[in-house]
Amino acid sequence: MTHRHHHRLDARFGRRSFLQGLGASAFLLPFAGAGWADQEEPRPAQRYVGLYCNGAWDVLLGPDPRDPAKSYTGIDLGTNALASAHREPIPVMMAGEEVLWGPTMASLVPHADVLTLFRGVNMNTVAHAAGRAYVNTFLPPSGVVPKGDSMGTRMAAAGDYDDLILPNVSVGMPTFNQSFPADVTGVRLSLATEMRDLLQPLSDAPLSDETLAALRAAQDEVEGCVHDQYGTRPVDELRIARDRMRQLLSDGYTSAFDLAADSELITRYGITNPNAATAPSVVAATVWRLLETGLSRTVTAQLQAGFDTHGPEWATLQPARQVAAFDALAALLTDLRQDDPQLQDTTVVVFSEFARTPKINGRGGRDHHFASSVLVFGGGLRRGVCGATLEETLGLVAIDPITGRPDPAGKVLLPEDIGATIAAAAGLPTTPFRVEPLDAWIA
Amino acid sequence: MLTTRMVLVTAALVLAGCYEGVSGPGDLDELPGRVPGADGEGEDPSDDDDGPDSGEPGHHDQGEIEDPAGRRVRRMTAQQFHRSLIAVTGQPWPAFDDYAAAMGKADFAEITDEGREISVTFDKFVHDAALHSCTAAIDADLEGTSAGTVMRWTKPTDRDEVVIRRNLDYLMLRFLGQETKPTDPRVDPWMNLLTHEPSDGEIDDGLMIERWTAVCVGLVTHPDFVTY
Numbered sequence: 001m002t003h004r005h006h007h008r009l010d011a012r013f014g015r016r017s018f019l020q021g022l023g024a025s026a027f028l029l030p031f032a033g034a035g036w037a038d039q040e041e042p043r044p045a046q047r048y049v050g051l052y053c054n055g056a057w058d059v060l061l062g063p064d065p066r067d068p069a070k071s072y073t074g075i076d077l078g079t080n081a082l083a084s085a086h087r088e089p090i091p092v093m094m095a096g097e098e099v100l101w102g103p104t105m106a107s108l109v110p111h112a113d114v115l116t117l118f119r120g121v122n123m124n125t126v127a128h129a130a131g132r133a134y135v136n137t138f139l140p141p142s143g144v145v146p147k148g149d150s151m152g153t154r155m156a157a158a159g160d161y162d163d164l165i166l167p168n169v170s171v172g173m174p175t176f177n178q179s180f181p182a183d184v185t186g187v188r189l190s191l192a193t194e195m196r197d198l199l200q201p202l203s204d205a206p207l208s209d210e211t212l213a214a215l216r217a218a219q220d221e222v223e224g225c226v227h228d229q230y231g232t233r234p235v236d237e238l239r240i241a242r243d244r245m246r247q248l249l250s251d252g253y254t255s256a257f258d259l260a261a262d263s264e265l266i267t268r269y270g271i272t273n274p275n276a277a278t279a280p281s282v283v284a285a286t287v288w289r290l291l292e293t294g295l296s297r298t299v300t301a302q303l304q305a306g307f308d309t310h311g312p313e314w315a316t317l318q319p320a321r322q323v324a325a326f327d328a329l330a331a332l333l334t335d336l337r338q339d340d341p342q343l344q345d346t347t348v349v350v351f352s353e354f355a356r357t358p359k360i361n362g363r364g365g366r367d368h369h370f371a372s373s374v375l376v377f378g379g380g381l382r383r384g385v386c387g388a389t390l391e392e393t394l395g396l397v398a399i400d401p402i403t404g405r406p407d408p409a410g411k412v413l414l415p416e417d418i419g420a421t422i423a424a425a426a427g428l429p430t431t432p433f434r435v436e437p438l439d440a441w442i443a
Numbered sequence: 444m445l446t447t448r449m450v451l452v453t454a455a456l457v458l459a460g461c462y463e464g465v466s467g468p469g470d471l472d473e474l475p476g477r478v479p480g481a482d483g484e485g486e487d488p489s490d491d492d493d494g495p496d497s498g499e500p501g502h503h504d505q506g507e508i509e510d511p512a513g514r515r516v517r518r519m520t521a522q523q524f525h526r527s528l529i530a531v532t533g534q535p536w537p538a539f540d541d542y543a544a545a546m547g548k549a550d551f552a553e554i555t556d557e558g559r560e561i562s563v564t565f566d567k568f569v570h571d572a573a574l575h576s577c578t579a580a581i582d583a584d585l586e587g588t589s590a591g592t593v594m595r596w597t598k599p600t601d602r603d604e605v606v607i608r609r610n611l612d613y614l615m616l617r618f619l620g621q622e623t624k625p626t627d628p629r630v631d632p633w634m635n636l637l638t639h640e641p642s643d644g645e646i647d648d649g650l651m652i653e654r655w656t657a658v659c660v661g662l663v664t665h666p667d668f669v670t671y
Binding site for chain 1: 515516518542544545547556560562563567568574631636639641642650653656657660661666670
């Protein structure tokens with residue numbers, strides 16, 4: 001499928017871009033010299049993907065491992081309980097430096113060159129609901145209530161989205177919009193496979209095409225009785241949604257989300273059951289299709305669930321689920337890098353609500369721990385590792401925001417530091433985050 | 444001050460017009476409650492009168508002020524929509540539980556807020572629900588197993604516009620709580636849908652059933668139905 005390429009051209013010359021360009025031209029024309037024709041092409045529209053690992057991942061098995069050949073005063077690696085494939089961390093070169101990755105991240109090694117790995121991020125909570133709210137917006141929540149806008153909404157609103165049917169999609173996660181126009185509010189799907197249901201035509205109903213057309217005509221004439229003194233008129237919001245729905249149903253996207261019919265996609269993403277709505281492979285393939293078809297440029301999704309392993313299942317389910325999530329992520333990154341090899345115009349953020357304790361509890365599992373990690377692929381950030389945890393305890397540690405290395409005079413990373421940095425790299429205001437972005441980490 | 448009062452009174456009149464004559468069937472009582480005062484009921488515009496202009500900065504006639512916005516009209520929650528659908532059509536949507544989360548229903552485990560965004564997802568599944576329930580309601584009307592929920596004052600054989608209009612007025616009241624007068628423009632789109640000449644020039648009974656189904660769907664997907 002090659003829609004994306006066409007779509008990017010469309011986005012580049014969309015109505016809003018054209019008008020903005022016209023304004024800029026009028027201003028710049030008097031200053032235009034010989035170099036005018038040499039102006040760089042406008043920057044393509046930005047893509048944003050947010051992927052959530054539900055239940056609190058184990059960073060020791062993933063982004064923040066330790067060497068099993070050593071012993072640590074405050075960390076129990078539980079190596080003996082793990083299958084041999086999940087015991088040994090992987091040495092990876094990041095920004096010219098060898099870094100250890102947990103064994104579950106093996107499939108991501110080919111994408112190390114576009115990764116900024118934030119370690120030792122203080123999630124400030126060990127309550128799932130509060131952590132979920134935090135990573136949704138990258139702003140500190142009020143208890144379990146999210147504050148502000150979802151990161152996806154913020155990123156979707158930044159660009160020209162007039163040409164998109166679904167400017168902002170959220171799969172398996174709530175989405176919030178307090179500050180931006182209603183037409184960029186996230187379209188929420190509870191499951192990835194609901195895209196197929198969303199695309200089921202209304203003509204399957206017992207109404208002829210002629211009657212459906214008459215119904216649409218009547219719906220278009222309706223005004224509703226709410227005066228605009230009472231805020232945005234529902235009829236106007238409904239019109240936007242309805243126009244998009246009609247376009248969605250008429251533009252023949254159904255086959256794109258019939259994953260079972262695409263054997264190449266099935267193989268690429270390692271999909272064993274295309275109807276397994278919560279399988280990371282199905283989620284990632286759906287995210288890709290949303291972007292590839294040009295339906296959306298901003299997708300936030302729950303990539304994997306079931307990480308909350310407090311009991312002996314930690315030893316088997318935790319690594320297996322992390323492997324499945326990272327394998328699906330690797331397939332998605334491979335697809336995204338087809339037309340954006342360095343992810344200059346793409347940001348992929350991967351997070352969990354917090355991490356798991358460094359000590360194994362009496363039941364053979366791990367409990368909740370503050371010090372988590374956030375993975376950012378692309379997004380205009382400087383590549384490498386920013387942040388750290390205490391070597392012996394996986395505890396939080398202050399870092400120098402320029403070098404990203406431990407520094408007692410520095411600061412402990414918070415999610416809003418990362419949110420502000422991603423926003424700044426995308427050219428967006430950082431005021432809502434109430435922290436300075438990590439400027440040194442913007443490429 | 445006078446301008447502010449006029450805006451408030453006008454807004455109250457507009458809303459009062461919207462809900463004028465609400466006297467629908469008893470089951471409409473189960474529809475989501477309106478916020479007291481949202482339609483001006485029980486409010487005295489003079490309550491806003493804070494006396495003569497003191498001449499102090501910030502008083503009403505000291506330059507332009509922004510009129511206060513009214514209470515924001517909200518979309519029904521998923522559960523409210525489904526209950527309302529059942530109230531007006533007498534028919535549940537069997538797939539509701541499958542799509543309730545996509546329509547914004549909180550599960551209070553992972554998601555603790557009720558989604559109220561008017562989105563493509565919501566509109567699509569509202570259409571799916573309306574198509575199912577309206578079809579089932581008209582089937583029940585025609586089979587005589589209901590007391591005439593949608594086609595209460597008309598039959599598929601009726602072509603008389605007076606008869607059609609009588610049933611349409613009833614549906615406007617039942618679905619939207621709007622009592623319509625003979626010249627009410629809000630009825631026009633639906634009357635046109637029911638009476639326009641089809642491409643093959645003939646309206647048969649099957650087509651009339653389709654058209655009444657379409658009107659029912661149109662009223663369930665109406666902005667005044669899905670919001671309050």
